[in-house]
Amino acid sequence: MSKATDNKPKRTRRPSSEWNRRRNEVPLVERGAFQLPEAADYLGVSITQVRRWIHRGLIKRIPGIRIIVITKAECDRFLREQTDIGKIAA
Numbered sequence: 001m002s003k004a005t006d007n008k009p010k011r012t013r014r015p016s017s018e019w020n021r022r023r024n025e026v027p028l029v030e031r032g033a034f035q036l037p038e039a040a041d042y043l044g045v046s047i048t049q050v051r052r053w054i055h056r057g058l059i060k061r062i063p064g065i066r067i068i069v070i071t072k073a074e075c076d077r078f079l080r081e082q083t084d085i086g087k088i089a090a
Contacts, residue, residue, distance in 0.1 A: 034075065036068040042075055053078070 031038070040047045053059045054068065059078050062069040 031072060033062065033069050033071045036070075039068075039070045039075055042072075043079065 034042055036047055036050060040050045043050065050059065050070075051068075054061055054070075059070060060074055062071065
């Protein structure tokens, strides 16, 4: 049994590089808050490490939001504490 729809050409899908995505053009240092990958870039570590720090309570995320959002002030506070600990230990 041949269907009449068999003769239709298949729709080709555009590659993901051509999709219209919203891109945030604001540099990381000028933003007020970061999503998880951006916070990892800002802190210079992996996404997994940031998740670990959040789980341990070393970094606080914005509560009540499904996606993980960390304020720039919180990232700066964490970095400042880490450099202070490094000075004491040295």
